[in-house]
Amino acid sequence: MQEEVSQKSMAFIIQTGKMTGKVFLQAIQKYLALGRQRRQLNARDKALHPAYKGRMTIREMMKERSGLANIEIHDEHIHDFEKIARRYGIEYAIKKEQDKTPPHYLVFFRGRDTDVLQTAFSEFVKKRLKVQERPSLRDKLQQFKQQHKDRATKIPEKVHRKEIVR
Numbered sequence: 187m188q189e190e191v192s193q194k195s196m197a198f199i200i201q202t203g204k205m206t207g208k209v210f211l212q213a214i215q216k217y218l219a220l221g222r223q224r225r226q227l228n229a230r231d232k233a234l235h236p237a238y239k240g241r242m243t244i245r246e247m248m249k250e251r252s253g254l255a256n257i258e259i260h261d262e263h264i265h266d267f268e269k270i271a272r273r274y275g276i277e278y279a280i281k282k283e284q285d286k287t288p289p290h291y292l293v294f295f296r297g298r299d300t301d302v303l304q305t306a307f308s309e310f311v312k313k314r315l316k317v318q319e320r321p322s323l324r325d326k327l328q329q330f331k332q333q334h335k336d337r338a339t340k341i342p343e344k345v346h347r348k349e350i351v352r
Contacts, residue, residue, distance in 0.1 A: 244279045252296050259291045267310045274306045
């Protein structure tokens with residue numbers, strides 16, 4: 187009970203010569219007007235700067251009634267594209283096509299985001315090409331093991347002999 191009362195209580199600091207009902211009423215009116223003004227500013231900020239949502243469903247994107255465009259990606263490493271899209275602040279939706287044997291993905295995005303998406307997509311392609319060019323760490327390790335085995339067969343083992351001299 188005490189907690190509920192303390193959560194709902196407010197503190198007003200009013201500097202006045204004499205506290206009357208009229209002064210108290212003016213203070214409350216100013217407080218309420220300030221609250222209305224803050225709500226209006228917050229609503230205007232939300233309208234001017236909508237919250238970034240990142241990955242969405244296609245239905246959520248269709249609610250806004252803006253033109254959607256899509257790109258088909260044949261790469262199974264779609265999570266790399268998702269990281270890049272989040273970095274660029276793109277609202278997108280991904281749909282996997284079930285009927286294709288290698289996975290094909292359709293990436294839907296808003297029509298106004300085409301320039302940003304092209305930049306993000308080119309970065310994704312560069313990253314994928316760089317990964318394909320680089321040999322894996324396991325392959326390198328296998329090569330080093332093979333080199334070590336080759337060297338071991340060429341170098342004879344050292345023989346230590348101890349003789350007791352009398």
